[in-house]
Amino acid sequence: MSPDRDIPSFLEITKDLGVSYNSLLVSCPMGSSWGGAIGIGQFIPSSWSLVSKEVTGFLGKPADPWAVKDGILAIAVLLQKNGVVEDPRLGICRYHSGRCTTNGEKYADDILNKADLIKGKVGDMLKN
Known part of the structure; x- marks a missing residue:
């Protein structure tokens, strides 16, 4: 994950979900990128932050990128945007x-x- 752009977003996401940041899986860095994509939609944490409020509004609960329903809805929202x-x-x-x-x-x-x-x-x- 980009230390400046994504780690703060990742920590905020885990805090909002009430889970330890150490307990969740993220993608590994590759030679050409930072890595750190999260959830089923493989969102970069800062990208998840662009759609999470809208997804939360649809669901009526905090959006979770690791939950299938939340992740699919977030993919649709980002594609539409x-x-x-x-x-x-x-x-x-x-x-x-x-x-x-x-x-x-x-x-x-x-x-x-x-x-x-x-x-x-x-x-x-x-x-x-």
């Missing part, structure tokens, strides 16, 4: 890294290809 409705590729790219980079564009293309595959399979199931 990132413009996925108007431009799916751009919205997914921004979800990946906050902006479009070569890696983010590949990530977005992979996601969109998988979505098309799933849509096709669901369509086939509905025909049968």
